Amino acid sequence: MIRLEARPQPSQAMAYATPVLAVVLTMIFGGALFAVLGKDPVAAIATIFWEPIFGEFAFFYRPQLLIKGAPLVLIAIGLALGFRAGIWNIGAEGQYIVGAICGAAVGLAFYPTESALIFPLMVLAGALGGWAWAMIPGLLKVKFGTNEILVSLMLVYVAEQLLASMSLGFLKNPEGFGFPGSRNLQQYPSAHNAELIAETGMHWGVVAALIAVIFAYVLLSRHRLGFAIRVTGEAPRAARFGGVNPGRLILFCLGMSGLLAGLAGMFEVSGPSGQISIDFNVGYGFTAIIVAFLGRLNPLGIVAAGLLMALTYIGGDIAQSQLGLPAAAIQVFQGMLLFFLLALDLLTNYRVRIGTAEVA
Amino acid sequence: MDLSAINPVLLIAAMIAASTPILLAAIGELVVERAGVLNLGVEGMMITGAVCGFIITVNSGSPTVGFIAAAMGGAVLSLLFAFLTQVALANQVASGLALTLFGLGLSALMGQSYVGIKPPRTETTPLGPLADIPVIGPIVFGHDLIVYLGLVIIAATWAVLKFTRAGLILRAVGENHDAAHALGYKVKRIRTLAIMFGGACAGLGGAYISLIRVPQWTEGMTAGVGWIALALVVFASWKPWRVLLGAYLFGGITQLQLNLQGAGVAIPVEYLAMSPYIVTIIVLVILSADKSRAPGSLGRTFHASS
Numbered sequence: 001m002i003r004l005e006a007r008p009q010p011s012q013a014m015a016y017a018t019p020v021l022a023v024v025l026t027m028i029f030g031g032a033l034f035a036v037l038g039k040d041p042v043a044a045i046a047t048i049f050w051e052p053i054f055g056e057f058a059f060f061y062r063p064q065l066l067i068k069g070a071p072l073v074l075i076a077i078g079l080a081l082g083f084r085a086g087i088w089n090i091g092a093e094g095q096y097i098v099g100a101i102c103g104a105a106v107g108l109a110f111y112p113t114e115s116a117l118i119f120p121l122m123v124l125a126g127a128l129g130g131w132a133w134a135m136i137p138g139l140l141k142v143k144f145g146t147n148e149i150l151v152s153l154m155l156v157y158v159a160e161q162l163l164a165s166m167s168l169g170f171l172k173n174p175e176g177f178g179f180p181g182s183r184n185l186q187q188y189p190s191a192h193n194a195e196l197i198a199e200t201g202m203h204w205g206v207v208a209a210l211i212a213v214i215f216a217y218v219l220l221s222r223h224r225l226g227f228a229i230r231v232t233g234e235a236p237r238a239a240r241f242g243g244v245n246p247g248r249l250i251l252f253c254l255g256m257s258g259l260l261a262g263l264a265g266m267f268e269v270s271g272p273s274g275q276i277s278i279d280f281n282v283g284y285g286f287t288a289i290i291v292a293f294l295g296r297l298n299p300l301g302i303v304a305a306g307l308l309m310a311l312t313y314i315g316g317d318i319a320q321s322q323l324g325l326p327a328a329a330i331q332v333f334q335g336m337l338l339f340f341l342l343a344l345d346l347l348t349n350y351r352v353r354i355g356t357a358e359v360a
Numbered sequence: 361m362d363l364s365a366i367n368p369v370l371l372i373a374a375m376i377a378a379s380t381p382i383l384l385a386a387i388g389e390l391v392v393e394r395a396g397v398l399n400l401g402v403e404g405m406m407i408t409g410a411v412c413g414f415i416i417t418v419n420s421g422s423p424t425v426g427f428i429a430a431a432m433g434g435a436v437l438s439l440l441f442a443f444l445t446q447v448a449l450a451n452q453v454a455s456g457l458a459l460t461l462f463g464l465g466l467s468a469l470m471g472q473s474y475v476g477i478k479p480p481r482t483e484t485t486p487l488g489p490l491a492d493i494p495v496i497g498p499i500v501f502g503h504d505l506i507v508y509l510g511l512v513i514i515a516a517t518w519a520v521l522k523f524t525r526a527g528l529i530l531r532a533v534g535e536n537h538d539a540a541h542a543l544g545y546k547v548k549r550i551r552t553l554a555i556m557f558g559g560a561c562a563g564l565g566g567a568y569i570s571l572i573r574v575p576q577w578t579e580g581m582t583a584g585v586g587w588i589a590l591a592l593v594v595f596a597s598w599k600p601w602r603v604l605l606g607a608y609l610f611g612g613i614t615q616l617q618l619n620l621q622g623a624g625v626a627i628p629v630e631y632l633a634m635s636p637y638i639v640t641i642i643v644l645v646i647l648s649a650d651k652s653r654a655p656g657s658l659g660r661t662f663h664a665s666s
Contacts, residue, residue, distance in 0.1 A: 004449070006663065088453055140641070146648040149400065149453070150591045154637040157584045165630035289457055326472050328579075331465030338458040339440065342450040350449065350663075 004350040014348040019294055019301070022340035023308070029340075030333045039323050047322060048315030048330075055318075063201025064314045065307060067272050070205040071096070071264035073306035075288035077212045078257030080297040084220070085232040087253045091137065091152025092261040093285025094159035095130040099262025100269035101166050102129025104182060104276045107191035108171060111183065118190040122266060123204075130262015131255050133159065138254035142247040148254065160281070167277050181277035185270045193271030205267030209306075212260055216299040229253065261285060287313075290338045309334065366619050374619075376507060379611020381406070381565035381573065381582075383510045385589035386596070386603045387517055388561025393593055394521065395554035396534035396657035400456025401441050402562050403586030404463020409434040409563025410570035411467040414479055414577045417567075423482040427506065427567050434563020435556045437463055442552040449661050460586070468579045475577055482506075482572050506568050511604070513561065518600035530554060534655035537662045547662050562586065584637065591640045597653040606643075613639050 027049075031041030052061040075092045082089045089095075103126030110118050137151035171182040185191045196202045220226035232239040232249055240246065264284065273280060291309050295301030316330030346352075385402050392399050412433030417426030437459065444455040482504050521527035530550060533540040537547045569585065570577055588610055596602035617632040625632070 004663065090457060140645055144645050144648050146641075146644050147591075147594065150587060150594075150644060151641050153587050154584070154591075154641050157637045158634045161630040161634045165628060168630075169628070286461060290461070293454060326469055328465050328468030328472060332462065332469050333465075335458060335462030335465045338454075339444065339462060342444050342455055342458055343448040345450055346448040 003353050004346070005353050007349060007351055010348050015296060018344040018348060019296060019305070019341065022294070022337060022344050025340045025344075026333065026337040029336055033329065033332065033336075034325065037325070037329065039325055044319055044323055044325060047319045048312055048333075051318050052311055052314040059199075061314050061318070063195075063199060065310050066201035066206050067203070067310075068313050069306045069310035070203070070209045071268055071284045072288050072291050072309050073209040073302055074205065074212055074264040074267075075257070075261045075285055076291035076295065076302045076306060077209075077216045077299060078260035079288055080292040080295070080299070080302060081216065081219075081229060082253035082257050083233075083292055084297050085229040085249055085253055086236065087250055088149045089134060089137070089152050089254050089257045090149055090289060091134070091154075091156045091285070092257060092288055093281055093283065094152070094156035095133045095258040095261035096265035096268075096285045097156075097159040097163050097281050098133040098265070099126040099130035100265030100273075100280060101163065101171070101276060102126055102262070103266030104185065104269045105166075105171060107185055107188065107270065108183060110190070111188060114190045116190070119193070119204075119270075122191060122270060123263065126262045126266025127259045128262070130265065131259040133262070134254045134258020135251070138251045138258075141250055141254075148250070152254075156285070163276070163280060164278050167280070171276050173275075182275045184274045186274040191270055193267050203267065203271045205264065205271060208263055208267065213299045213303055220299065225252070261288075287334060290334055293338060293341055366623055371615065371619060373503070375608065375612040375615040377503065377573065377611075378615040378618075379607040380507050380510050381568045381585055382589050382592060382610050383604060383607035384506075384513070384565035384568065385562045385586055386592040386607060387510075387514055387600060388558035388565075389589055390593050390596065390598060390600060390603055391517060391521075391530070391561075392554050392558035393658055394534045394598060394655055395530050395551050396537055396655050396660065396662075397445065397551050397555060398452045398456065398659040399438070399441055399459070399555060399558055400453060400590065401438070401459025401463065402456075402558075402589050403582060403584065404460035405434040405437050405559045405562035406463075406566035406569075406582045406586045406589075407467040407580065408437045408463045408566065410566030410582060411471040411474075411577060412563065413567025414474060414570040415470065417479045417571055418474060418477055421480050423480060423571055426479075426571060427564060430563040430567030431560040432563070434559040434561070434566065436559070437466075438555050438559025438562075439552075441559075442555040445661070446548045446552055446555075449663055452659050452661070464580060471577045471579070475579075477577065479571050479575050482575075504572060506564065506572065509564075514600050514604050521600065531655075534657055537657045537660070541662070541664060547664075551662075562589075565589070588636065588640050591644055595643055595647055597647075598655065599653075609643075610636060610640065 027045050031045050034044040035041045052058065052065065075096065079089060079092060103122040106125040107118060107122045133155060136155060137148040140146040140151055141148045167180045167182060173181060173183045193203050193205065220230065228239065228244045228249060231242060232244055232246065269276060269280065287309055291302060291305045295305035312330060312334060319325040320327055385406055389399060389402055409430035413426040413430030416429035417423050420426065441455055441459045444450040445452050521531060529545055533545060533547050533550050541547050566582055569582060574581065592603060592606045592610065595606045614636045617635045621629050621632050
């Protein structure tokens with residue numbers, strides 16, 4: 001008989017081993033899925049994980065790693081702060097969109113003036129936009145006790161409609177021959193989030209992500225507020241007796257994750273994407289949830305997880321064009337990874353014992 | 361703007377149809393939550409049901425078989441959630457999110473060769489002469505079987521929860537799983553069954569969208585209905601008949617904004633399309649003050665040793 005025994009302390013070794021195990025299991029089951037779809041499983045897995053870094057055209061794909069990884073890490077860092085405290089912001093996708101809209105709107109307002117001040121202003125606007133969008137569920141939760149999961153998610157759909165409205169109306173390119181979408185910020189030097197070092201994919205978003213990682217690491221391990229976040233997540237009652245103000249913590253966690261998601265959106269719209277358009281958002285806000293868990297809600301882990309997720313995006317694109325693997329297969333692959341992670345977490349918190357139980 | 365283009369009788373009939381997917385998903389989730397489990401994967405189960413129902417209906421030519429397949433598809437997917445939360449003791453919020461992300465991907469994968477196909481028509485119930493009664497006919501008797509099935513499920517859920525032993529046990533498990541366990545009830549088994557019922561209902565609701573409301577398959581076509589259903593359970597204070605009321609309210613708003621779009625009201629389409637989500641938020645705010653009705657063990661992991 002198999003039974004579970006709660007560990008007095010979560011196992012450290014297992015905490016590090018489970019993400020790796022989950023990735024391996026996902027590769028095996030993902031390979032099986034690809035085989036069902038009639039593709040060579042080994043080739044598909046190799047294309048996804050090997051080709052982008054070591055393949056023939058790696059020089060072209062490697063920069064993509066930073067371009068796709070930066071928004072994932074930025075968003076996931078913010079989400080992880082909240083998840084640690086039991087505050088579930090799952091509307092990062094909406095905050096990402098609103099950040100992009102605000103950033104782009106500020107940039108476009110100055111068009112075609114050239115000034116070194118425009119880009120910093122756009123960064124500020126993007127951060128504020130994402131922050132404000134996340135403060136809606138935050139304030140409603142603090143004031144009325146409304147569920148932040150549902151409100152933040154509803155606001156994703158509202159933000160998507162807002163994005164459609166902006167790209168068809170307010171921010172539409174007046175010289176765009178009637179096509180939906182804004183002016184391309186890549187062609188507007190003052191607002192362009194260009195590569196800092198050519199051919200590396202290194203742009204300001206990557207810098208911001210690194211700063212966010214360091215900031216979150218110091219916050220969680222060295223600062224009183226980080227301690228309050230951890231205690232609230234692990235023992236809410238103890239936190240309250242210890243003098244943690246739950247309302248303020250909710251506003252901080254939601255606000256911070258919104259701010260970082262907004263920044264991610266702003267760096268994306270002014271750089272790799274270039275313009276506000278109806279299909280601007282590609283689900284980074286949701287994938288970042290997987291990244292946060294895969295990184296064990298730990299800032300350094302999130303960097304590794306973000307890069308791995310970026311790899312599956314790039315490898316997925318390659319597999320799509322070379323092997324004809326459907327785009328949705330990668331989505332399933334990423335979902336599978338989250339499943340295995342959650343299931344394997346059992347090993348961190350419990351010991352699996354085989355044999356009959358002694359009567360307690 | 362031409363509001364006279366909106367026929368009130370047809371509008372009300374369409375509102376009832378529009379509320380059916382929300383109603384089905386919400387009553388399923390209500391049972392799950394009354395058993396003490398918070399399944400945030402409703403959206404994923406709905407979209408999976410939508411695609412399963414669509415594929416089977418197109419291939420078999422029978423919507424009835426399609427709806428059965430949709431319910432089964434939703435239930436099978438929900439088993440994954442049951443495994444994660446009941447066996448692997450994973451966090452319910454995270455597992456529900458995983459289910460939604462996975463379901464959205466899986467459905468897109470399954471449905472990719474079905475985009476743009478028109479499914480066989482689902483017949484309305486042959487209530488013949490009754491449906492010809494002016495005004496009342498189209499509103500009350502002019503629907504397909506699933507609309508009535510939804511109402512039957514609501515009534516049955518209410519009756520089972522209120523009057524039967526099975527309902528009492530289910531509520532006991534949801535209110536205090538330790539006490540229920542001490543009394544000898546199989547907490548995990550009961551919860552797993554509740555989760556499967558929720559999955560089946562969500563699957564039916566999803567298939568209603570892909571087979572009758574739209575009827576077509578597009579990726580991500582449930583567009584947040586599953587999340588609105590989750591909000592609806594809170595709105596309903598975990599009471600079956602209030603789910604009906606809430607579903608009509610949300611379905612009504614969805615349908616009304618579609619009709620207003622059609623009538624060419626001066627409000628831009630995007631802002632009308634936002635309205636169901638904004639109304640959901642407003643309703644949540646108004647009703648969140650009273651949480652006393654929530655099942656006592658909602659969202660808590662059960663392990664017999666603790």
